[in-house]
Amino acid sequence: MKTAITEMFGVDVPILAFSHCRDVVAAVSKAGGMGVLGAVAHSDSQLEIDLAWIEDEIGDRPYGVDLIVPAKYAGDDAGGMDLADLVAMIPDEHRAFVDDILRRYEVPELPDDERSGRGLLGSDGAAPFSANRADPQLEIALAHRPALVVNALGPPPAHMIERVREEGRKVGALAGAAQHAERHVNAGVDVIIAQGSEAGGHTGEIGTMVLIPEIVDAVGDAAAVLGAGGIGRGRQMAAAMALGAQGVWCGSVWLTTDEAETHPAVKEKFLAATSADTVRSRSRTGKHARQLVTAWTEEWDRADTPDPLGMPLQPMLVDDAIRRIDRAAHHEGTGANRLANYFVGQVVGTMNESKPAARVVYEMIEEFIESVERLNTQLAD
């Protein structure tokens, strides 16, 4: 295949695979697509290790890295706030509600040595989702050879774009609306990920079917566009490219692959879920993020429970709770098992079988080709 994306990265097929799991990243790059490592939960040292591992695995094939640096968050107004200031902004009502959930669902405490939200905090103790957290990661990434560095949430800051381009790599950014894509392109972004509402994780309200052509038209030749949100199989890849995208960006579909480090209890839920079993909820990150409907999202959705806080307060509030839940979620029938969830898009409805990531890629290409051939037959007759 040949599109702006295959040309830009020298890949066989324009399938980009976002995953927090280095094994998925390597498997997709080796299968002819391009893995992109989601690094937000990585410590600096773990990022070093994983990038070195990936490069060792894939040889001279390309891969990418995804960091989260939001443009602004709840702590921004005050300027120069440290972690303690942020912690003090969390209302007692919210703490009490989280404690109440954990008590009612009988979720065991964490052992002492696992407390305090390390999952979201950098080794330097910087607040989650901050530039302080991302800048060292960016430099670690650039000391390696990812072909693409993506900012997953909001516009990539100017210094990030400069540094990545200085090093001769491409910059990517997600957009949920045409005006976001235009802003990214004006700032120097090379690859726009046009992500519709169907997607897992942070996502807007405009559906992929409407969003992709709007962004393709808004961006013109100034950047390459990847379609995302609801893309997990070949027909969806063909649809995204029929809409004008030069490739696809998939995240959810890897979560049930053999390589994925998805929590086993959550993986089981994903395999059983239908496309109606997700919800855009602010309960994990403070921003609307599509995730599996479980007792967790239902608790936060009730009319008599507090509204989630903003970012980064909500993840600070719930981080330990989620780790407690995940730690205890392995046994069906427990409260923790009922609460356990994770980000996933509406394609979860067709993720019904665990399989190797490479097979997902090959099946996607096969169905893509069938889909294009069927269109040709319909048109020619």
Added chain:
Amino acid sequence: MKTAITEMFGVDVPILAFSHCRDVVAAVSKAGGMGVLGAVAHSDSQLEIDLAWIEDEIGDRPYGVDLIVPAKYAGDDAGGMDLADLVAMIPDEHRAFVDDILRRYEVPELPDDERSGRGLLGSDGAAPFSANRADPQLEIALAHRPALVVNALGPPPAHMIERVREEGRKVGALAGAAQHAERHVNAGVDVIIAQGSEAGGHTGEIGTMVLIPEIVDAVGDAAAVLGAGGIGRGRQMAAAMALGAQGVWCGSVWLTTDEAETHPAVKEKFLAATSADTVRSRSRTGKHARQLVTAWTEEWDRADTPDPLGMPLQPMLVDDAIRRIDRAAHHEGTGANRLANYFVGQVVGTMNESKPAARVVYEMIEEFIESVERLNTQLAD
């Protein structure tokens, strides 16, 4: 072109156009697609007139009719309720809220001879959205020669399917989830309209990109599938068919055509709106229906205002109010103008120019062909 849909109806292109406006229906059938008249707001006599007019206009080309017969509604439990019983179920709080909106936005009263919700009530005084209302319409339709009779909301009742098939016509039904499509097919429906969340009017939460392949797989060869929701141009038609649909069902895109009887003030708003300017709201019909965001939807969305009632109570509650608003909405800057809205899908963002309905069809086909050719080039290289 040749698909299950072009074969079934003998049309040149598998584009079905849902419209309340007979001129749009005729224009699309004459342009090689197939118009489908939305008849819910038609009196029996007006339906007679419009079907005769359409048949006179289009000669032996095919067309369809769309009726709304929900499976159940708020009045069902009590059994045998008449209109007065239903009216008595509307809470005073809701009446007061509607009156308050009209007062605050300074919407003039209706003249005496225009009151009492005739828009939604049959000439026989039956409650809106009831079988009592739809059965005479069905017989009027079958006394004419529509090739397709669609039930827009919920499963078509068994007697409707029987009557339509007895007369040798095809039955269509909308589905927002795979299990709805399966139920329709088991009941004998010939054409499934797989309508994703992007659509205008009554619509679910699953995006078109995910929904179409799920329904195509669920239905197999037992029915033809039309893709709907976010389809307004050729790239979207190509995407829907890449996903496995055998044609498309478009509604919103006709609302800004030259032929459409869209309220002029609302048409102006549609031409100016972006894809982010719609919302799924229960404020007009009692069921989630995507419509333009205006002061009307914002009033109903506020935390301190009552939740909309169910169907048919909500339309009975707001019918006169909407007619008051529409009657007075012609002048910009008035409260009525700010309130005025209508059902429309997210494709409203690309409906930026009023044009003849036939041109919409021709442009859609042209862009469809370009899109398939681009896919071929990308695949071949």
